[in-house]
Amino acid sequence: MSTPSPHSVSLTRYLIEEQRAGRINADARLLIEVVARACKTISIAVGKGALGGVLGDAGTGNIQGEAQKKLDVLSNEILLEANAWGGHLAGLASEEMDHSQPISDLAPDVYPRGNYLLLFDPLDGSSNIDVNISVGTIFSVLRCPEGVTQAQDEHYLQPGTAQVAAGYCTYGPSTMLVLTIGNGTHAFTLDREVGSFMLTTRGMRIPEETREFAVNMSNQRFWEAPMQAYVGDLLAGSEGPRGKDFNMRWVASMVADVHRILTRGGIFSYPLDSKCAAKGGKLRLMYEANPMSFLVEQAGGAASTGRQRMLEVPPTGLHQRVPVFLGSRHEVDAAVRYHHEHDARG
Numbered sequence: 001m002s003t004p005s006p007h008s009v010s011l012t013r014y015l016i017e018e019q020r021a022g023r024i025n026a027d028a029r030l031l032i033e034v035v036a037r038a039c040k041t042i043s044i045a046v047g048k049g050a051l052g053g054v055l056g057d058a059g060t061g062n063i064q065g066e067a068q069k070k071l072d073v074l075s076n077e078i079l080l081e082a083n084a085w086g087g088h089l090a091g092l093a094s095e096e097m098d099h100s101q102p103i104s105d106l107a108p109d110v111y112p113r114g115n116y117l118l119l120f121d122p123l124d125g126s127s128n129i130d131v132n133i134s135v136g137t138i139f140s141v142l143r144c145p146e147g148v149t150q151a152q153d154e155h156y157l158q159p160g161t162a163q164v165a166a167g168y169c170t171y172g173p174s175t176m177l178v179l180t181i182g183n184g185t186h187a188f189t190l191d192r193e194v195g196s197f198m199l200t201t202r203g204m205r206i207p208e209e210t211r212e213f214a215v216n217m218s219n220q221r222f223w224e225a226p227m228q229a230y231v232g233d234l235l236a237g238s239e240g241p242r243g244k245d246f247n248m249r250w251v252a253s254m255v256a257d258v259h260r261i262l263t264r265g266g267i268f269s270y271p272l273d274s275k276c277a278a279k280g281g282k283l284r285l286m287y288e289a290n291p292m293s294f295l296v297e298q299a300g301g302a303a304s305t306g307r308q309r310m311l312e313v314p315p316t317g318l319h320q321r322v323p324v325f326l327g328s329r330h331e332v333d334a335a336v337r338y339h340h341e342h343d344a345r346g
């Protein structure tokens, strides 16, 4: 067979090739296809903006005490509807739902049921919806433990290393799906005319070194001492111990910030601060930090809480929060060093 021309490999073809190579089974392949289809629907809703009546607050809140946007609720419904009837899942869990839902409750007539668990942040970067800045969807796929017929919250509490697949879809100037099934991180761009995601970057690689960091600087005075010291040295630039100048970017949509890092390098951090310390951090382990960390590691980067490899954090709750440092390997190592040295001093 001839070598496919650039951008002629669709997501479907990529997944079939991975199945033939024995890296994914048919159920997981079809489940990813269902998620991708749901993301296309979300992309259409996001793209309509003010014309679609989808902007603004829903007037409701989620379990995390956050006000929901109309698009948070709509995106959650789109993913639920698509996946409940997909036939590849045992259950799903979302940022916008208090508890996970077994498929047997969502779609009692659907047979056969699958053996996978899907977790998602249906719309990430909600604060950016109304100002027309990129938002996204993040997802993570786990195996349902053997013998479990009614998947409950506790069955989702598996470390990030157990993920079968993870990805995000970014709704920006173009809609892109970035995916890993544990064999590299690959980017697919939605061809809007054809309606297919086409492979546009095979094997994304994050440079090990960077001169760019992403953090919400308005939280500076609330950070822990090691974070204060680390960012202080970044800001000191070529006159400080790091000996080089750093640039800063903060979109406030994790999907957009991580996509930039996967594309050109950098470090993304949402550290512990005294405002979120009681909750453990701001970002959620199961459907934000873990899938992004899997993607980043598969692209040669690193991901940590500042004190522990992210993918090895033992989960204790579906909506558990963690501090996050991810991106260019050497820069994440540097941030971790500041934390370890601080902790060692006591």
Ligand SMILES: O=P(O)(O)OC[C@H]1O[C@](O)(COP(=O)(O)O)[C@@H](O)[C@@H]1O
Binding pocket: 066, 095, 121, 123, 124, 125, 126, 127, 216, 252, 253, 254, 255, 270
């Ligand atoms: O507004 P802040 O505190 O800078 O936080 C921004 C972060 O919060 C998030 O918006 C949280 O995600 P949700 O919109 O899904 O709640 C991240 O995408 C982003 O990195």
Ligand SMILES: [Mg+2]
Binding pocket: 121, 123, 124, 125, 254, 288
């Ligand atoms: Mg989010």
Ligand SMILES: [Mg+2]
Binding pocket: 072, 095, 121, 122, 123, 124, 125, 126
């Ligand atoms: Mg969200």
